[in-house]
Amino acid sequence: MNWEAFWLTVRLAAIVSTLLIAIGIPIAYWLTYSRWRWKFLVEAAVALPIVLPPTVLGFYVLVALGSRSPLGRWWESLTGHTLAFTFEGLVIGSLLYSLPFAVQPFAASFGAVDRQLLRASASLGHSPLQTFRRVVLPLSKAGLVTGFALSFAHTLGEFGVVLMVGGNIPGVTRTTSIDIYDQVQTANYSSANQTALLLLIISFLVLSIVYGANRRPWAVGPWR
Amino acid sequence: MRKLLALLLPFAAVFATAQEITVAAAADMSAALPQLVEAYTKITGQTVKLSFGASGNLTNQIRNGAPFDVFFSADEEYPQQLIAEGLASKDTLHRYAVGRLVLWVPADSPLDLSKLGMQALLDPSVKKISIANPATAPYGRAAAAALRHFEIYDRVSSRLVLGENVSQAAQFVESGNAQAALIALSHALAPAMKGKGRYWTVPLDAYPTLNQAAVVLSKSKQQDAARRFLDFLRSPEATSLLTTYGFSLPAEKHSNGERVK
Numbered sequence: 490m491n492w493e494a495f496w497l498t499v500r501l502a503a504i505v506s507t508l509l510i511a512i513g514i515p516i517a518y519w520l521t522y523s524r525w526r527w528k529f530l531v532e533a534a535v536a537l538p539i540v541l542p543p544t545v546l547g548f549y550v551l552v553a554l555g556s557r558s559p560l561g562r563w564w565e566s567l568t569g570h571t572l573a574f575t576f577e578g579l580v581i582g583s584l585l586y587s588l589p590f591a592v593q594p595f596a597a598s599f600g601a602v603d604r605q606l607l608r609a610s611a612s613l614g615h616s617p618l619q620t621f622r623r624v625v626l627p628l629s630k631a632g633l634v635t636g637f638a639l640s641f642a643h644t645l646g647e648f649g650v651v652l653m654v655g656g657n658i659p660g661v662t663r664t665t666s667i668d669i670y671d672q673v674q675t676a677n678y679s680s681a682n683q684t685a686l687l688l689l690i691i692s693f694l695v696l697s698i699v700y701g702a703n704r705r706p707w708a709v710g711p712w713r
Numbered sequence: 714m715r716k717l718l719a720l721l722l723p724f725a726a727v728f729a730t731a732q733e734i735t736v737a738a739a740a741d742m743s744a745a746l747p748q749l750v751e752a753y754t755k756i757t758g759q760t761v762k763l764s765f766g767a768s769g770n771l772t773n774q775i776r777n778g779a780p781f782d783v784f785f786s787a788d789e790e791y792p793q794q795l796i797a798e799g800l801a802s803k804d805t806l807h808r809y810a811v812g813r814l815v816l817w818v819p820a821d822s823p824l825d826l827s828k829l830g831m832q833a834l835l836d837p838s839v840k841k842i843s844i845a846n847p848a849t850a851p852y853g854r855a856a857a858a859a860l861r862h863f864e865i866y867d868r869v870s871s872r873l874v875l876g877e878n879v880s881q882a883a884q885f886v887e888s889g890n891a892q893a894a895l896i897a898l899s900h901a902l903a904p905a906m907k908g909k910g911r912y913w914t915v916p917l918d919a920y921p922t923l924n925q926a927a928v929v930l931s932k933s934k935q936q937d938a939a940r941r942f943l944d945f946l947r948s949p950e951a952t953s954l955l956t957t958y959g960f961s962l963p964a965e966k967h968s969n970g971e972r973v974k
Contacts, residue, residue: 673773
């Protein structure tokens with residue numbers, strides 16, 4: 490059992506799902522309340538990583554981060570090293586990879602908030618932002634927990650993108666899923682078994698949290 | 714249902730005789746083997762399906778029942794393991810070439826490889842060095858051995874990035890994400906990379922010999938077709954193609970007197 494890879498993966502998933510709360514809430518807010526006629530195109534773009542093969546995403550990320558791309562060169566001039574094969578590179582790839590798993594539950598829960606409450610809040614003199622903070626967000630707790638947990642679990646299991654942009658560096662980019670792959674390829678089944686079992690248990694726990702957070706007694710909630 | 718099967722049976726027999734063979738091959742053959750197959754198909758009509766990967770990965774897939782007929786390994790150890798496990802036929806083992814390891818840098822690299830050789834990797838402009846994963850790829854082990862031979866392994870190990878196989882290691886440097894790579898000469902000479910960089914051939918005494926070995930797998934249902942394909946590797950046409958991709962031909966003593974023809 491490779492604990493170094495395990496804690497690296499947990500750290501990656503925690504950072505990514507936390508950042509996705511900050512990035513995902515404004516996107517989900519816009520997706521919920523915008524009346525732009527072309528909004529569906531943005532919705533499709535946000536959902537893209539769900540259906541896109543990870544290798545496609547990994548390929549684009551690798552090209553975009555490389556020293557031949559403007560972004561790659563800009564980062565290199567800033568930090569002195571390229572983004573590919575670094576932990577930061579994995580964070581960027583994972584943000585894209587797990588974006589819909591945060592944004593969609595957020596947007597669904599924002600959209601489920603009774604519009605009458607929003608009108609009531611506005612009539613009491615709250616700005617839209619105040620209403621969002623004081624009415625919508627507290628009523629969307631289950632959705633926020635779901636988005637956080639799903640993006641955490643999804644990043645935990647990321648393989649294709651990491652394989653393509655990670656470079657399999659121990660302690661930097663060798664995540665648990667890559668470690669399991671290496672263990673299996675070298676016929677080290679007992680070690681692969683332990684790690685796989687641990688990931689299975691964690692994934693089950695995370696999904697239990699998701700379904701627990703969304704079970705009826707809470708979703709109907711104390712505010713009725 | 715039974716009637717349907719009876720109807721299909723004659724067709725199944727026809728397909729069985731003209732069936733293609735499937736070859737699992739080390740990633741260093743990814744440019745040369747398709748050309749060999751093309752030539753072979755033109756002569757014999759026999760179609761060949763190719764699957765590339767790190768030799769260690771392929772060996773593991775074979776152990777788990779992958780339906781390959783022939784296995785091309787980048788070292789001799791994996792086929793020997795399969796023979797010992799009864800998964801490959803010993804009499805078909807053919808050391809068809811010797812692979813070479815090269816140090817490769819992109820064309821815009823300031824490093825003078827002919828002067829510096831392996832020491833070029835110590836240059837501060839080299840932030841990442843891509844090699845194949847030593848756990849599963851013979852070229853990865855050769856790269857690690859060569860770095861140790863030149864006594865720079867400890868100084869560069871923090872800058873090593875591992876490709877899943879040697880082709881990915883080549884892709885890492887070709888895409889500009891690594892500044893140098895230890896890869897197969899066959900990659901450096903392949904159309905995809907030729908002209909995009911410079912290379913320095915690592916001396917043969919710096920790493921264990923990369924005996925390229927092919928073997929017919931015991932579970933193959935097309936033993937004859939598989940053996941015929943391996944025989945083709947001994948033809949002048951095949952050997953000259955291999956040499957254009959930087960493979961050197963094994964010395965006679967290596968062939969172990971097992972020549973079929």
